[in-house]
Amino acid sequence: MKNPDIIQLMKEKAEAVQAIVSHIKAIEDAFRYTVGITKEQGGRTVAATGLESNAQKRLKKECESAGLKLLEPPLRTYANEIHTALTPVDCGIAETGTLVLNSTSEDVRIATTLAETHIAILPVSKIKPDTAALENDLNAVLKTDAASYTSFITGASRTADIERVLAIGVHGPQELHILILEENKA
Amino acid sequence: MIKTAQNMKSYKKQIKEALADKFLRTAMGNFNTAYRENRIEVYKGIDFDDIRDQIAAGKDAALPRLMELFEEFKACAEAAGANVHVAKNAREANEIIAAVAKENNVKKIVKSKSMTAEETFLNDHLEKEGYIVTETDLGEWIIQLRKEGPSHMVMPAIHLSRYQVGDLFEKVTGRKLDSENIDKLVKVARQELRPTYFEADMGISGANFAIAESGALGLVTNEGNMRLVTTLPRIHVALVGFDKLIPDLKSMFQILKVLPRNATGQAITSYVTWIKGATECGSSPSNRKEMHIVFLDNGRLELARDPVFSEALRCIRCGACANVCPIYSKVGGHKYGHVYIGAIGLILTLFYHGKDNDRAIVQNCINCQACREVCPVDIDLPHLIKKTYRAVLDQEGKASVKNFLLSRVMKNRKLFHFILRKAYLAQKPFAKNRPLIRHLPHVLAKKHGYRSLPVITRTPLRDQWKRVRPQITHPKYNIAFFSGCAIDFIYPEQAKAMLDLFQKYDVQVEFPMAQTCCGLPLLMAAEEETAKELALQNIKAMQHVSCDYILTLCASCGSHLKHNYPKILKEAPERLENLKRFTDKIIDFSSFVKNVLNVSSEEFRTTRKKVAYHAPCHLCRGLRVIEEPRKLIETAGLKYVPSKDEDVCCGFGGSYSIDFPEISSEILKKKLDNVEDTQADLLVTDCPGCIMQLRGGMDKRGSKIQVKHIAEVIAEEKK
Numbered sequence: 001m002k003n004p005d006i007i008q009l010m011k012e013k014a015e016a017v018q019a020i021v022s023h024i025k026a027i028e029d030a031f032r033y034t035v036g037i038t039k040e041q042g043g044r045t046v047a048a049t050g051l052e053s054n055a056q057k058r059l060k061k062e063c064e065s066a067g068l069k070l071l072e073p074p075l076r077t078y079a080n081e082i083h084t085a086l087t088p089v090d091c092g093i094a095e096t097g098t099l100v101l102n103s104t105s106e107d108v109r110i111a112t113t114l115a116e117t118h119i120a121i122l123p124v125s126k127i128k129p130d131t132a133a134l135e136n137d138l139n140a141v142l143k144t145d146a147a148s149y150t151s152f153i154t155g156a157s158r159t160a161d162i163e164r165v166l167a168i169g170v171h172g173p174q175e176l177h178i179l180i181l182e183e184n185k186a
Numbered sequence: 187m188i189k190t191a192q193n194m195k196s197y198k199k200q201i202k203e204a205l206a207d208k209f210l211r212t213a214m215g216n217f218n219t220a221y222r223e224n225r226i227e228v229y230k231g232i233d234f235d236d237i238r239d240q241i242a243a244g245k246d247a248a249l250p251r252l253m254e255l256f257e258e259f260k261a262c263a264e265a266a267g268a269n270v271h272v273a274k275n276a277r278e279a280n281e282i283i284a285a286v287a288k289e290n291n292v293k294k295i296v297k298s299k300s301m302t303a304e305e306t307f308l309n310d311h312l313e314k315e316g317y318i319v320t321e322t323d324l325g326e327w328i329i330q331l332r333k334e335g336p337s338h339m340v341m342p343a344i345h346l347s348r349y350q351v352g353d354l355f356e357k358v359t360g361r362k363l364d365s366e367n368i369d370k371l372v373k374v375a376r377q378e379l380r381p382t383y384f385e386a387d388m389g390i391s392g393a394n395f396a397i398a399e400s401g402a403l404g405l406v407t408n409e410g411n412m413r414l415v416t417t418l419p420r421i422h423v424a425l426v427g428f429d430k431l432i433p434d435l436k437s438m439f440q441i442l443k444v445l446p447r448n449a450t451g452q453a454i455t456s457y458v459t460w461i462k463g464a465t466e467c468g469s470s471p472s473n474r475k476e477m478h479i480v481f482l483d484n485g486r487l488e489l490a491r492d493p494v495f496s497e498a499l500r501c502i503r504c505g506a507c508a509n510v511c512p513i514y515s516k517v518g519g520h521k522y523g524h525v526y527i528g529a530i531g532l533i534l535t536l537f538y539h540g541k542d543n544d545r546a547i548v549q550n551c552i553n554c555q556a557c558r559e560v561c562p563v564d565i566d567l568p569h570l571i572k573k574t575y576r577a578v579l580d581q582e583g584k585a586s587v588k589n590f591l592l593s594r595v596m597k598n599r600k601l602f603h604f605i606l607r608k609a610y611l612a613q614k615p616f617a618k619n620r621p622l623i624r625h626l627p628h629v630l631a632k633k634h635g636y637r638s639l640p641v642i643t644r645t646p647l648r649d650q651w652k653r654v655r656p657q658i659t660h661p662k663y664n665i666a667f668f669s670g671c672a673i674d675f676i677y678p679e680q681a682k683a684m685l686d687l688f689q690k691y692d693v694q695v696e697f698p699m700a701q702t703c704c705g706l707p708l709l710m711a712a713e714e715e716t717a718k719e720l721a722l723q724n725i726k727a728m729q730h731v732s733c734d735y736i737l738t739l740c741a742s743c744g745s746h747l748k749h750n751y752p753k754i755l756k757e758a759p760e761r762l763e764n765l766k767r768f769t770d771k772i773i774d775f776s777s778f779v780k781n782v783l784n785v786s787s788e789e790f791r792t793t794r795k796k797v798a799y800h801a802p803c804h805l806c807r808g809l810r811v812i813e814e815p816r817k818l819i820e821t822a823g824l825k826y827v828p829s830k831d832e833d834v835c836c837g838f839g840g841s842y843s844i845d846f847p848e849i850s851s852e853i854l855k856k857k858l859d860n861v862e863d864t865q866a867d868l869l870v871t872d873c874p875g876c877i878m879q880l881r882g883g884m885d886k887r888g889s890k891i892q893v894k895h896i897a898e899v900i901a902e903e904k905k
Contacts, residue, residue, distance in 0.1 A: 013453070016864050076468040079384070079386060079418070096454040106417070106466040113413040131439045138460070139435055144402035145265040147463030149416075149475075157410035159372060161325035161343055162351050164217060167372040171379065172410020172456070 013097030017155030020181035043083025197546035262401025266463020300392025337519030552839035636851035637882030655801035745808025
């Protein structure tokens with residue numbers, strides 16, 4: 001499969017499970033997007049994981065100038081007040097519109113399980129066609145003696161437990177946004 | 187809590203109550219139809235048969251080496267800081283978990299969904315020990331609040347309406363709620379349960395996979411509560427059945443292709459999670475999670491060694507066997523299982539919860555094969571259900587009088603046929619010289635009066651044979667006809683229609699006189715030994731005729747001869763060659779006429795009469811003949827009009843309709859409603875058993891739609 005086709009498939013499959021997919025050209029776009037969404041939803045806090053310290057500082061500035069609070073790790077302290085979680089992810093699986101996120105760090109888990117809205121940054125080069133293409137990478141994590149927690153995330157949390165009617169946003173995030181980051185600007 | 191009937195009498199009472207629950211029946215009925223339609227969509231582009239063969243083979247290879255896989259898992263998981271325990275039975279599992287709680291001074295526990303914890307009644311045990319346990323999966327929370335067991339393995343509260351859930355949530359919150367709005371009800375659960383994760387000292391989960399090569403657990407979920415349960419509290423306990431052990435990640439990916447599709451119609455669930463060892467945890471004094479994995483045996487290791495029942499351990503708990511079951515769709519999960527629900531539940535209950543809980547429910551299978559067709563690990567569920575029933579009877583140490591008589595009579599063909607001939611005389615007062623009995627004697631009328639019953643013919647086909655045997659000088663094909671009891675003794679006219687047609691196509695037909703009942707009714711009654719004897723009698727009877735095909739007009743006989751004979755005779759390898767020659771020749775009427783005779787439309791009149799079709803279970807799923815009868819109807823100049831749920835059972839199931847008339851009649855009603863909606867002139871099918879049921883039902887409701895065997899219709903339309 002050619003690269004544009006994989007990106008298109010990733011987008012289609014993610015949207016089929018109610019994820020909101022956009023394209024961005026630089027990490028700053030993700031910051032602006034995060035701030036915008038948080039304000040729009042009436043949220044006051046942002047938690048970010050996996051950013052380099054410089055990027056984290058720039059995000060903090062962006063948040064503060066919009067009157068939002070960027071929560072600093074360890075996030076457990078603020079576990080009850082996270083509105084938006086912003087996380088780069090390790091890879092995407094086009095076949096199912098899935099995000100793969102190594103969640104061994106507790107901050108990643110706290111952010112992505114408790115936030116109302118999860119915004120994921122997915123670099124184009126990290127989109128794989130299917131699970132088979134990912135087997136070695138995942139095994140490399142699982143087959144060491146280190147403890148680990150790995151997540152496949154596909155759309156927002158959901159249930160059909162009442163009358164089989166689909167409801168989005170149960171115990172996990174109520175919205176999942178995917179920002180596909182164009183390679184050359186990454 | 188769970189009140190599974192321990193005997194037939196109380197089971198019948200429960201069934202009656204369930205059938206009176208209108209919401210349940212509508213909801214379950216809609217679910218059955220919607221699930222089957224949606225399933226076709228989600229499997230587009232996927233070779234289901236191929237992938238299920240691979241998974242079944244992988245599971246079968248893993249079962250004999252479960253302990254080996256366990257040791258490998260344990261070493262890897264412990265290296266990453268987990269504590270691995272083995273529990274011989276449910277009590278031990280519960281005690282191990284309670285001991286971990288006690289050692290760590292636990293007060294509150296949150297749980298994510300685990301069928302294995304349902305199996306051990308873990309919550310009851312922990313609550314008795316003084317712990318506060320909260321289920322966090324939406325459906326599980328609902329049934330916990332209602333003090334019920336699950337009614338489905340994937341959707342535990344599927345038996346409840348939004349209004350029932352709304353009323354319950356109003357009681358819990360003390361607020362007035364808008365029950366119409368399911369989204370809002372879901373948010374109530376989100377808000378109410380959120381604090382519990384923070385307050386809990388211990389989180390308990392199940393696991394879908396225990397991966398031996400890495401010591402990681404794999405969990406497949408949707409709501410996000412499992413991620414909270416395994417993240418926030420300082421202790422995580424996972425309760426895992428030994429059957430969840432798989433060798434590697436590749437095997438997990440393979441199963442992941444079918445598990446969500448089969449369970450909920452999703453290509454993948456919202457979350458798939460791998461947890462290995464003791465991860466970082468800020469609420470633990472050591473900053474590491476206290477991680478315990480409890481492997482539950484509870485009979486699994488013995489089951490894994492069982493030559494017949496080990497197949498049941500392939501189960502990945504997708505719940506599809508309930509979703510497609512016509513009986514589940516009428517009575518719901520609380521009346522169709524104990525803890526484990528659906529076809530697999532009827533089997534596993536004996537092994538995990540004992541014969542008392544299985545005694546009644548195990549008899550409630552109509553053998554329609556719907557579950558078998560969708561099972562993603564290829565468990566022959568209907569066959570194993572009958573085997574389980576036999577095992578229950580054996581454990582009880584007494585065969586029922588019915589089974590004793592059945593076995594005695596059926597082993598002796600002449601005695602059996604003598605009784606059938608006597609029955610012709612016995613029915614005379616009720617039949618009043620009509621082909622159907624409309625009014626049964628008063629004692630039987632209440633439950634069995636939903637359909638008229640056919641009468642036993644005065645002269646069975648075998649007694650007419652000398653007279654009706656075709657005389658073809660240069661036959662193109664030679665057929666040995668396997669009539670089955672229904673054609674021989676009730677509907678010889680269906681065979682005669684076939685003979686008329688075949689005469690015109692130069693097909694010579696022989697009727698080997700030593701043939702007897704195919705044996706399926708014996709298998710249904712769990713009398714496998716007698717079924718075996720009949721199989722041998724029939725194979726012998728057919729051996730003496732040289733023929734190109736063994737043709738039957740009865741789908742049930744046909745699929746039993748072809749697929750069950752090798753199964754029940756597999757311990758007799760010296761007969762295998764004969765057996766294969768026999769089974770290779772079995773063919774149904776439609777396949778023979780369409781594919782072998784290759785008839786064309788010019789040979790038929792063109793009346794374009796509207797014809798609805800009922801696909802017999804044992805034709806469309808048993809023999810996997812799907813297109814031929816429908817095409818044949820069109821070739822014969824008739825107009826085939828599709829009806830809803832065409833391939834769903836008619837509710838006959840041989841003795842099933844006598845044992846469970848209240849369910850049989852409900853299944854029949856839906857079938858006839860769907861057919862009447864098409865406004866067809868004629869309903870055609872290719873099994874005399876279905877005809878008995880459908881014609882009886884149509885007659886009783888005074889419908890104008892005639893019911894005929896496809897052989898009769900094709901013969902009539904032939905120019």
